[in-house]
Amino acid sequence: MQLKQYAVVFIALLFGLETTIAIPRFRAVEVLSSRSLSSIDDTKPLPTTSDVQELYFTQYLDHFQHQDTRTWQQRYFYSDRYVRKYDDDSVKETRRQAKMEADAAEYTFLCVGGEGPPLDASVLIDSVHCSGDMLYTAQYLHETWNVNIHLYALEHRFYGTSQPFSDNYYYTNDKLRYLSSDQALHDAAYFLQQQMPNATVVTFGASYPGYLSALLRLKFPHLVSAAVSSSAPVQATLNMISYNDAVGANLQNEQLGGSSACYDVFVEGHAQLNHLVLQPDYHGLLATEFQLCDVDSLLETKNVQLFLGDGVIQWDVQGNDPACTDEFCNIAKVCDVLVSRAVQGAEWSALAWLSRTMRLQSSRESDCIVLDWNETLHQLSQPDEDWRSWLWQTCTEVGYYQTCLPDTKCPYGRGWHPLEQDLEICRVAFNITNVGDNVDATNNRYGGYDMSATRVLSVTGTEDPWTTLAFRPEHPPPNHQPFHSVPGASHHYWTHPPKGTDDIHIQRARQVILEQVMNWLGFDMKRKEDSAVATER
Structure with missing residues (x-):
C-alpha cells in the first residue's frame, strides 16, 4: 500500500516550528558587566521534572x-x-x-x-x-x-x-x-x-x-x-510580504553561512520550476523528482500553489542554529550542499535532490506527496484537527500571512502564494470573510x-x-x-x-x-x- 503525505498550505505557525507535516512554517540596553552571570555553575546537571x-x-x-x-x-x-x-x-x-x-x-x-x-x-x-x-x-x-x-x-x-x-x-x-x-x-x-x-x-x-x-x-x-x-510580532499584519523577503536576505547573508550563489539557486531553481509546471510534458519528470503521488495534480493551479508557493524544500529557516549537527539543519549546511550540487541552467534539480534527501531522513513515513488543494481545505475544516486553533487566530486576529508575490525578494515560487490562498482557508474552514478588518481591530485594541x-x-x-x-x-x-x-x-x-x-x-x-x-x-x-x-x- 502506498503511503501518502498531504501537503498542507503553510499559514504562519510562529513559535519554533517543531511540526511533522507542512503546517504553517508562526532604546538598546547597555550591557553593564559579564561578571553577574559568572557565579552560575553551568557544570551542574539539569534539574529533573520531579520538581x-x-x-x-x-x-x-x-x-x-x-x-x-x-x-x-x-x-x-x-x-x-x-x-x-x-x-x-x-x-x-x-x-x-x-x-x-x-x-x-x-x-x-x-x-x-x-x-x-x-x-x-x-x-x-x-x-x-x-x-x-x-x-x-x-x-x-x-x-x-x-x-x-x-x-x-x-x-x-x-x-x-x-x-x-x-x-x-x-x-x-x-x-x-x-x-x-x-x-x-x-x-x-x-x-x-x-x-x-x-x-x-x-x-x-x-x-x-x-x-x-x-x-x-x-x-x-x-x-x-x-x-x-x-x-x-506586535504589529498584526494581513499580508506579510516582509517575511519571505527576510528569508531571501538571510540566504545571502555570509555571516549566517549564506551567499549570493545560494540565493540564486533558490530563485533560479524555483523560476525554472515555474516554467516547467506550465508545460504538461514535464509533469511526469517533476512527479518523479519530487515524489508526487499524482502527476495530474500539477494540472490544477491551486495545487501548483501548494507545490511552489512556500518552496519545494520544507525547513526551519527562522530557527537557524549555527551550531546544530544534523546534515541540513541550518542555512550554512543547506547552502553548502545546494551550491555544490547546482548546475547552471538546471538549479531546480539540486532543489529536487535536497527535497528527496530531507524527506528520506525525516520521520515521515509516506512514499509520496499529495498535492490536493481541495483535500487541504477539507482537512483544515475538520473539527478534531488541533491545528485549527492557530488558523482561527490568524483569521480572527493577526493575519501574519507569509505570501510569495511577484516583484519581491521571496526566494520561492514568486506569484504562487497569493494572499487569496490564505483568505480562502478562512472562508471555507471558518466562514470568516472580514480578515482584514479583524487585523485592523487587533492593532486598534492593543x-x-x-x-x-x-x-x-x-x-x-x-x-x-x-x-x-x-x-x-x-x-x-x-x-x-x-x-x-x-x-x-x-x-x-x-x-x-x-x-x-x-x-x-x-x-x-x-x-x-x-x-x-x-x-x-x-x-x-x-x-x-x-x-x-x-x-x-
Whole structure:
C-alpha cells in the first residue's frame, strides 16, 4: 500500500516550528558587566521534572459575559526549585541577611504559553520556551541573592490539554469563538489574581507568547510588575510580504553561512520550476523528482500553489542554529550542499535532490506527496484537527500571512502564494470573510507599534524574519521603553536552553534580560559587587 503525505498550505505557525507535516512554517540596553552571570555553575546537571508539578486551575469560559458561569480546567506547571527550604538556624540567619539586602524576598516568574510547541513539565527545566531568559534569571537571583523565585508556566486555552470543552471535537467554529488573545490575557490575569494576588510578578514569553507577555503588562499593570517580550510580532499584519523577503536576505547573508550563489539557486531553481509546471510534458519528470503521488495534480493551479508557493524544500529557516549537527539543519549546511550540487541552467534539480534527501531522513513515513488543494481545505475544516486553533487566530486576529508575490525578494515560487490562498482557508474552514478588518481591530485594541505599555523589555534577533513586525531600531517602542537587538540571531534563540556553542550576542541578550529585570525589581548590582569585594578582603 502506498503511503501518502498531504501537503498542507503553510499559514504562519510562529513559535519554533517543531511540526511533522507542512503546517504553517508562526532604546538598546547597555550591557553593564559579564561578571553577574559568572557565579552560575553551568557544570551542574539539569534539574529533573520531579520538581515540576502539573496542576489544573478552574478557569472561566467567557470573561466578558458575566452571566455565563461555565468553567473549565486550565493546565499549568509549577516548581519551587528556587525557593529555599530552611532546615536549621544557620540557614534562617542567612535568609534574614539576604532579606535585608533585597527590597522583597519573594518573586513570581510566569512563562506565558502560546500556540506551540505544546507545554509539558520540561517548560520549567530545559525547553525552547523560557529557559535562556526566565530560568536563567531565576537561577542567578536565587543563587546569588538568596531570594525565592516561584516558577510558573500557564498553558494557553485551546492548546495542549487546556481544552475548554470535554468532547473530542474541540475545534468546531462555535467553540473556537471562545479562543482569542483577549480571553487568554484574562485567563492569565484571573490565574494571577486567584493564585498569587500579592505577588511581584514578571512575565516571560517568546513569539506570540512574547506578544502576550507584553500585553499582560499593558492591560494588567496592577498584577504584572514587568515583562520580557522576545521576538514578539506586535504589529498584526494581513499580508506579510516582509517575511519571505527576510528569508531571501538571510540566504545571502555570509555571516549566517549564506551567499549570493545560494540565493540564486533558490530563485533560479524555483523560476525554472515555474516554467516547467506550465508545460504538461514535464509533469511526469517533476512527479518523479519530487515524489508526487499524482502527476495530474500539477494540472490544477491551486495545487501548483501548494507545490511552489512556500518552496519545494520544507525547513526551519527562522530557527537557524549555527551550531546544530544534523546534515541540513541550518542555512550554512543547506547552502553548502545546494551550491555544490547546482548546475547552471538546471538549479531546480539540486532543489529536487535536497527535497528527496530531507524527506528520506525525516520521520515521515509516506512514499509520496499529495498535492490536493481541495483535500487541504477539507482537512483544515475538520473539527478534531488541533491545528485549527492557530488558523482561527490568524483569521480572527493577526493575519501574519507569509505570501510569495511577484516583484519581491521571496526566494520561492514568486506569484504562487497569493494572499487569496490564505483568505480562502478562512472562508471555507471558518466562514470568516472580514480578515482584514479583524487585523485592523487587533492593532486598534492593543496599539501595534504604538503599544503604550511600560516596564516591558523587547528583545529581537536581527536575522529573524519576524523582526519586521517587532520593536526594533527602525520601530522602537514608545514611552522610551527598553529594547535590545541581537546581532545575527534567529527567532528568540536566546530563550532556548543555554549551550556552550552560543555566541557572544546570544549570551549578551541573556545578560541584558537579567540586568533589566534586576533593575526593575530593585536589585543594586554595584552594591552586591562591592559587598563581594569587601568579603574577599
